[in-house]
Amino acid sequence: MSERLVDAYDLVIFDLDGVIYLIDRPIAGAVEAVGELHRAGVRLAYATNNASRRSAEVADLLAGLGVPADAGEVVTSAGASAAVLAQRLPLGSKVLVVGAEALRAEVRDAGMEPVSRAEDRPVAVVQGYGPQVGWADLAEAAVAIRGGAQWVATNTDRTLPSPRGPLPGNGSLVAALRTALGREPDLVVGKPEPGLFATAARRVGAVRPLVVGDRLDTDIEGAVRAGMDSLLVLTGVSGPADLVAAPPERRPTFVAPDLAGLFDAAGAATVPPGEVDGWRLETEQREGDAHLAGQGSAIDALRLLCGLAWSGGDVTKVTPDTPAARDALHALGLA
Structure with missing residues (x-):
C-alpha cells in the first residue's frame, strides 16, 4: 500500500477559514478528516490570521463543530501581534x-x-x-x-x-x-510571515510539519517562507486559475480538492506531477499550442497543467482533444 501523504509528516498545521470552516459552518468532509487524524494520533495545530477570536474561543468553536481541539494547539494573529508589541x-x-x-x-x-x-x-x-x-x-x-x-x-x-x-x-x-x-x-505579523507556522512547530518540537491552507498569498507563501511543505485545498479562496498562474514563492507542494487529499498517496497530490495516469499533454513545438487528451480526474488535469505553466508554457493555448478533457477544463474554469 502506498504511503499516505500525511504519513511523511510529524505535524499538520491547518489554516481555519476556508479549510475547516467558512465563518462558523464546517466545510464538507473537514470534520471527518480531522477526526481520522486524531484517531491515528497525528499531531495537529491551527494557525489563523483571523484576529476576531482568541485561541480558547477558536478551540471552543472547533469543538462545537465536532473537531476536538485545545487552546494550546491554536496560534492566532491576535495573540502573536500582542506578543510582538509586548516585546517592543x-x-x-x-x-x-x-x-x-x-x-x-x-x-x-x-x-x-x-x-x-x-x-x-x-x-x-x-x-x-x-x-x-x-x-x-x-x-x-x-x-x-x-x-x-x-x-x-x-x-x-x-x-x-x-x-x-x-x-x-x-x-x-x-x-x-x-x-x-x-x-x-x-x-x-500574520501570514505570509512565517511566525505563526514557526510557533506552532516549536510548541511541539516538530521537525517536518505540513501546512494545509486555501490561500496562495498567505498560507502557501507563508509555508514557503518557513521552509515547510504545503497542501493547497480548493475549498476556500484560491482556485485552479490562481494556482496555474502562481509565482514560485506561492507554489504548494501538493494540491487536492479537499482534506481527503491528506489520505491519498503523496504522488497523487504532488504538483506538478512526475506523471499522471489517464491524461496526456501534447505540445506543438512550432506554435506553442498544447492539447489535453485522455481522461481522468479534473485535479489530475490541473496538476499536469501546472507543470506546463510553471515551466513557461501558455495554458491559455491548451485545447481539449477528448470530451473528458473538455469537461475537465470547464470544471477547472480553464476552458
Missing part, C-alpha cells in the same frame, strides 16, 4: 486597538492598556479584523499614526471566505488606512 513596548503602554474584543483582550493580557481614541496618546496602533470596525475606528487610528504611533497589522488578507463568497478582510481595511496615510504598516 514598555509594560503598561497604551495601544489603540482597531478590531474585535479578542484583540483588545490579547493586548490587555500582554501587559498593555488597550485604548480606542487618539487623544489617549497611544504609542502603537494594532489593527485586526472585526465585523464591527467602522469609519470612526479608522479615523482614530489615522490620527494616532500621524501623531507618531507605531502601526502593526495582524494580517493583510484582502478577503475573508464565507458561504456567500469572499467578503472584505482585514487587508481591505488596512488598505483604507494605507490610502489615507500614504504609507505601509510598520509591521505585519
